[in-house]
Amino acid sequence: MSELLEVNNLTMNFKGLKAVSDFSVKLKENMIYGLIGTNGAGKTTVINMLSGVLKPSSGTVFFNGENITGLRPDKIAKKGILRTYQNLRLFKKASALQNVIIGAQMHKSYNNIEAIFDLSRFRNEEKELEASAMAMLRILGIENYAKERADSLPYGAQRKLEIARILAASPRILLLDEPAAGMNPQESVELVRMIKHIQEEFKLTILLIEHDMKVVMGLCEFIYVMATGQIIAQGEPQVVRDDPKVIEAYLGRTRKDV
Ligand SMILES: Nc1ncnc2c1ncn2[C@@H]1O[C@H](COP(=O)(O)OP(=O)(O)OP(=O)(O)O)[C@@H](O)[C@H]1O
Ligand SMILES: [Mg+2]
Incomplete structure (x- = not known):
């Protein structure tokens, strides 16, 4: 099976609010994927479900062909799916x-x-x-x-x-929630270089949430774009960047995000 992670119709309801609906992606081995979207689009909620922090309301997650939907975070981490947090947790x-x-x-x-x-x-x-x-x-x-x-x-x-801490646990998949948040431009450039290096060195699959478009475009081979809980566009960086739906979703909120 060529997909390392297969996510089908993942959905998260918070008392009436559908934070994520029908999120479906297929992640191949040894690739860097971007997950972008404006504030509140549902990106962190996706990572929370993939890492077991939240139990999905519905949908399935298969890792290497095994159904891991709703497993506890430590179980999922042991299988090799590791995540970082938007707010540092050291x-x-x-x-x-x-x-x-x-x-x-x-x-x-x-x-x-x-x-x-x-x-x-x-x-x-x-x-x-x-x-x-x-x-x-x-x-x-x-x-x-x-x-x-x-x-x-x-x-x-x-x-x-x-990142060093989760790498030490021999991951197969890294879920990175805004690793460049709060970094200055020079630090961001360094981070891109470093993530590329560790991806190649350890043959990792990476799903990267990031607002800094330089980081996203510099790193990701394939990008998923979310708005209000749904994937509205997906594809290679250049294609996604020029997609009218993506431009509209971003310009409708804050221009600086694009
Ligand atoms: N535990 C929770 N309980 C209730 N609502 C939540 C919870 N977690 C997230 N939400 C809501 O779900 C929606 C998606 O939030 P999420 O944190 O996934 O967005 P995000 O795309 O990561 O945004 P940001 O770019 O600001 O980090 C938001 O409306 C948020 O307020
Ligand atoms: Mg978030």
């Missing part, structure tokens, strides 16, 4: 390195009981974990902050740390 008081180790531990190959009886293996794995967490920080270019408290890092570095 362990603020832990160091940058510890944040990545916590992410990696989701896939550790020992359990706590085994660790008591086989300390040598435990120590080896701890060391390996630390080394691979450090390597992850290096890939993201934030290794200088390894020992610093997460909340003391510059904002752009915190955003990168969030």
Whole structure:
């Protein structure tokens, strides 16, 4: 089966408000997809459903041919679908390195009981974990902050740390909710380069929500556009950018988003 993620008619009702209706997409392996749309279009709600944070009102999600609709977030994460949050969620008081180790531990190959009886293996794995967490920080270019408290890092570095943390859990699919939010233009350019690099390095499928059109156009091979809970256009970046429905949806709200 060529699709890694197949989403059919995903719908979310919040007490009378249809935040998302009939959202259907097919994501192939090793591709970067964009999910764009004006404020309140339903983008984050889609990611909340795909990551298990919200149970869909109706519709289905298949990952690698397996029905994962409505599974708990930890179950979905273990399968390899990892997400970042629009508002950063780091362990603020832990160091940058510890944040990545916590992410990696989701896939550790020992359990706590085994660790008591086989300390040598435990120590080896701890060391390996630390080394691979450090390597992850290096890939993201934030290794200088390894020992610093997460909340003391510059904002752009915190955003990168969030990506490093989910990468450490060996994802197949990354769902990124506005990773460039709050970054200055130079940081955004760097982020694009970095996301492209990690996508190629780890052969990931990425679904990226982003308002910064430079980031979207620079990264995504295929774009879905949402307005009021529905997909109104989809296609390659140049096609979507010139689609009258897309222009109307954006110009109807804020011009700066286009
Ligand atoms: N938990 C919730 N309960 C009730 N309504 C919600 C909830 N979450 C989102 N909504 C509503 O659903 C709609 C879609 O919101 P969502 O956060 O998915 O939009 P978005 O496209 O991510 O917007 P933004 O670009 O501002 O992040 C909005 O009208 C929002 O107010
Ligand atoms: Mg959102």
